[in-house]
Amino acid sequence: MKVRSFFWLFAALVTILLNAILARYPDLVEYGYSRGVFLWIRSGLDGAFGWLPFPMIYLWVMFLLFLLFRIFFSSWRHPLLLVKRMVSLVSVIVVLFYVLWGFNYQRQPIEHVLGLSPVPLSADDLCEALEHETTALQHLFLFDSTLIPDADLEQLLRKKLYAWSATQQIPVAGRVRAYPIYPDGIFLRFSSSGLYFPFSGQGQVDAGLHPLEWPWVMSHEMGHGLGYGDEGTCNFLAYLTTTHSDNPYIRYAGHLSYWRILAGHYRRYRPQDFERILSLLPQKTLDDLKAIYAALDKYPDFFPDFRNRMYNAYLKSQGIAEGIQNYNRVLMLTHAWYQKNGYQRLSPELK
Numbered sequence: 001m002k003v004r005s006f007f008w009l010f011a012a013l014v015t016i017l018l019n020a021i022l023a024r025y026p027d028l029v030e031y032g033y034s035r036g037v038f039l040w041i042r043s044g045l046d047g048a049f050g051w052l053p054f055p056m057i058y059l060w061v062m063f064l065l066f067l068l069f070r071i072f073f074s075s076w077r078h079p080l081l082l083v084k085r086m087v088s089l090v091s092v093i094v095v096l097f098y099v100l101w102g103f104n105y106q107r108q109p110i111e112h113v114l115g116l117s118p119v120p121l122s123a124d125d126l127c128e129a130l131e132h133e134t135t136a137l138q139h140l141f142l143f144d145s146t147l148i149p150d151a152d153l154e155q156l157l158r159k160k161l162y163a164w165s166a167t168q169q170i171p172v173a174g175r176v177r178a179y180p181i182y183p184d185g186i187f188l189r190f191s192s193s194g195l196y197f198p199f200s201g202q203g204q205v206d207a208g209l210h211p212l213e214w215p216w217v218m219s220h221e222m223g224h225g226l227g228y229g230d231e232g233t234c235n236f237l238a239y240l241t242t243t244h245s246d247n248p249y250i251r252y253a254g255h256l257s258y259w260r261i262l263a264g265h266y267r268r269y270r271p272q273d274f275e276r277i278l279s280l281l282p283q284k285t286l287d288d289l290k291a292i293y294a295a296l297d298k299y300p301d302f303f304p305d306f307r308n309r310m311y312n313a314y315l316k317s318q319g320i321a322e323g324i325q326n327y328n329r330v331l332m333l334t335h336a337w338y339q340k341n342g343y344q345r346l347s348p349e350l351k
Contacts, residue, residue: 045201232329
């Protein structure tokens with residue numbers, strides 16, 4: 001075989017090596033790629049695909065299946081040629097992944113950009129945070145149902161996320177999208193609620209989620225779309241985006257989503273005191289929690305252990321040492337933000 005037959009394999013290996021080297025230079029990635037090249041990519045992807053009324057991932061999957069069938073039926077009689085073409089296809093995907101988005105994993109941690117000092121939370125810290133979220137829910141559960149956003153939910157979240165980025169002098173570009181994706185439960189069956197697809201620059205939200213979960217998950221996927229690979233960071237951005245919203249429904253949904261995260265941790269440390277805090281929630285909020293869990297129960301996981309192990313390995317391969325536990329960094333980031341800025345800045349309705 002000619003050397004050029006291995007061009008894409010060589011390109012993929014060079015790209016992976018470059019990503020490993022860039023891990024040592026987060027400042028270079030932050031200002032050269034994340035705030036430089038990636039902003040052009042962000043604008044280009046949105047200009048190319050952002051106007052579509054449906055997520056581009058559908059077309060990408062069909063195109064990929066077409067390529068796989070074409071490679072197989074044109075090469076199945078020649079095993080070596082089949083392997084070479086499959087390796088080339090995987091190599092192209094790897095190169096595109098890193099060039100279009102993946103290098104963002106090596107950018108500066110957001111706490112460095114914001115001047116935060118996140119540390120693990122004590123049980124007392126968790127209690128304080130959970131009580132704050134409980135108070136927020138007590139104030140917000142009486143929102144007018146006519147204010148529930150429908151088609152404009154994505155726009156409201158994007159506007160708030162972009163506005164917050166501007167206040168922190170973090171440049172953004174384009175018009176990042178987050179679409180509902182069908183059939184219902186397609187992600188929930190694999191212990192996930194959404195997906196950012198780097199090849200289209202779009203986020204996807206499982207349409208099987210309860211509507212109260214949509215604001216958080218949409219904001220999370222938009223965070224990925226703005227160039228953040230860290231899962232905890234995207235949860236942190238989801239919290240800031242939803243709890244800053246001018247829309248009571250979005251604020252309520254955001255506080256409720258974060259309450260659930262805090263509750264899952266606190267009840268393990270102080271189960272008896274957790275029952276006390278739970279009793280402070282309005283009946284409507286308790287009903288909303290039951291409805292959220294009922295919606296999730298409709299889609300039991302397929303191979304949950306396999307998914308967790310695979311995703312854990314993937315995150316670690318991208319330099320996130322804690323793996324899937326990275327999602328919980330939102331607790332430390334939010335607590336650090338509160339310590340620096342105070343509660344009222346995040347929740348102006350609470351005084």
